[in-house]
Amino acid sequence: MIHATLHQLQVFETTARLGSFTKAAEELDITQPTVSSQVKQLTKTIGLPLFEQIGKQLYLTQAGRELLTTCQDVFSQLDNFEMKIADLKGTKEGKLSLSVITTATYFIPRILGSFCLLYPDIDISLQVTNHKQIQERMLNNQDDLYILSQPPCEIDLKSQPFIDNPLVVIARKDHPLVENQQIPLEMLEAYPFIMRELGSGTRKAVQNLFNEHNINVRVRLELGSNEAIKQAILGGLGISVLSKHTLTFASNEDLAILDVENFPIPRHWYISHLAGKQLSVIAQTFLDFLIDRTQLMEL
Known part of the structure; x- marks a missing residue:
């Protein structure tokens, strides 16, 4: 793995996440042959196939699944490192990925608006979905934080109530x-x-x-x-x-x-994250902001 480049890992992660060489090329703004070439070089470096193609469908091998988990951990740590450096410089900048259930849209935009005014250099990805889909996102570790009215007991989460939801x-x-x-x-x-x-x-x-x-x-x-x-x-x-x-x-x-x-x-609204997840500087900043803000405002 010492010979694998970050670019190769990024190409692989995008291909694995999207399940398509073509979609990966579009997202990364490179050509499909470049995607194929990078994945081929990475496969040669590892010494085991990372994908298998059945018909038109692309599937991860066991080695591919292990590498995908490793890539996600590496990129998450790198993102968090950038956020920590920004924090040391006295600024807050980076990305926050947030998923909420549909009813939360009656108050979350106001909270996010205040948060963005305070931290204009933070980019926010907001997914609005239902309980079933939010559980799928949890299982795939797709977001930093989740806002919902009933945290699923079958997933190991750290959850904190923040406002009433009668x-x-x-x-x-x-x-x-x-x-x-x-x-x-x-x-x-x-x-x-x-x-x-x-x-x-x-x-x-x-x-x-x-x-x-x-x-x-x-x-x-x-x-x-x-x-x-x-x-x-x-x-x-x-x-x-x-x-x-x-x-x-x-x-x-x-x-x-x-x-x-x-x-x-x-009932209550809860903000949750995976129990084993180390929150980034940005995610922790938003969690603290949300708790403080909702203690003061009437929703």
């Missing part, structure tokens, strides 16, 4: 239950219900509460978007349970929170 029952303002107080939970069975998709944290929390009290609501729709659910409510298709954070904008003035027993369901 779940409330939402209806259109002209719904017959709007003026009622302390609505019995079983009364929800009389009205059509709109649920989040299976696998969502909100869906699990609501279903656990309903199961605990033997409540069976009539599910008319299952939707994978908070905004789609709100539009369905406004269209008269039913009531639903969403995070209170989804009602933070003036455009939601035609929606109301129902006063239902056992609601709101208390």
Whole structure:
């Protein structure tokens, strides 16, 4: 490996990550023959094949998988080294990779805006996704930090709560239950219900509460978007349970929170990272900023 160059490792890592010589060439802005040549030289240096091609699909060999893990560690350490040097110079510059679930978009952009004003030389990659996909990103160690409402227990994470995330029952303002107080939970069975998709944290929390009290609501729709659910409510298709954070904008003035027993369901937002991951200077800076910022602001 002493004869392998950083450029060869970069070409290999990009090819392995994208699963394509052509896509790697496009991302690195070099020709496909150059990609093939660099991978071929690296393969010769290591003495074992790194890829095998079956049809048009490119697969990593065992040696390739081991090298990919090593490359990711090396590049991560180099990125962190650059950030530490910038920190020693009294500046904060580098990259932050952040993944959040969709509901977090109701408050995270404001926090990121303040963070970027304070640290203008930090580049941020923000991925907005669902719980299932964020778990896949965790397993592949694709990001520095993750913001979600329910950290998966099957992945070894370090998680820290930072703000409340209450779940409330939402209806259109002209719904017959709007003026009622302390609505019995079983009364929800009389009205059509709109649920989040299976696998969502909100869906699990609501279903656990309903199961605990033997409540069976009539599910008319299952939707994978908070905004789609709100539009369905406004269209008269039913009531639903969403995070209170989804009602933070003036455009939601035609929606109301129902006063239902056992609601709101208390939950929290968490910021997580892989337990064995050494956070970069930039990632630690953002984590500290997020905790400090959310202790002061009302979301």
